[in-house]
Ligand code: AMP
């Protein structure tokens with residue numbers, strides 16, 4: 001789960017740009033806007049809708065599965081899509097992975113259950129412990145890499161089992177910038193795409209929060225009074241996440257800089273391959289798509305069963 005300390009949205013004096021109200025006005029530096037809470041909620045949902053429409057992410061009749069961690073981003077996504085689903089005519093359900101990290105994961109699940117029951121959205125829970133898996137350091141793999149590999153491969157398997165036509169994840173503006181930045185640092189010149197088309201055994205994936213700064217997701221949950229799971233993951237380390245601070249620092253100096261940077265990158269960098277879409281080769285044991293003889297899940301299963309396999313990190 002992504003952890004961060006983005007500066008919260010500030011309440012300020014002044015009037016709402018849209019309706020002129022003076023109560024609880026929020027300052028959105030990213031958009032050079034002041035909005036009252038009701039106008040903020042409409043603004044937020046309109047921005048999600050605009051991203052969905054701009055990239056043709058969802059259509060009428062789609063069966064959309066939202067991957068919900070319980071954190072601010074996927075929670076805001078779940079609630080915004082629930083409303084959009086009514087307007088656009090797609091069906092929504094939720095998928096949560098219980099990550100087998102003791103009471104932390106149990107508390108996490110409790111919050112997700114509460115969120116989904118309040119939203120009236122059907123929730124499927126998958127417990128990785130039932131598959132003999134755990135999030136921990138495995139030879140050569142950081143726990144976050146293990147967690148990511150498990151979630152990535154289970155997402156496709158479970159979404160197929162749920163008969164989904166689309167999976168929506170809560171990757172945010174900062175996630176996209178971070179990914180692009182890490183790519184640039186290793187001389188890979190491509191951006192993660194907002195839509196990954198379906199492929200053999202791979203469900204179509206969309207990122208409706210592609211242009212959404214994370215603190216706006218938190219503010220949306222606050223304003224809607226939705227419970228959010230905010231505990232720090234026990235396996236979390238600053239590695240990989242600290243880079244996001246670079247973008248917050250830039251935003252402090254140049255308001256709206258993050259979004260402008262992404263828009264500029266989109267004009268210059270092509271969308272590129274992601275680890276998901278590399279194959280068409282398949283795991284020799286379970287038949288899932290992978291670029292290696294054994295998929296990450298089968299390698300990890302061997303490791304947890306025998307402690308002997310030596311999976312190669314990706
Ligand atoms: P992460 O790899 O933690 O950045 O997560 C990427 C995306 O996967 C998030 O935006 C969520 O949509 C989804 N996700 C993260 N954790 C979980 C979880 N425990 N269960 C279901 N979906 C998750």
Ligand code: ZN
Pocket residue numbers: 283284285286287288294295296297298299
């Ligand atoms: Zn496999």
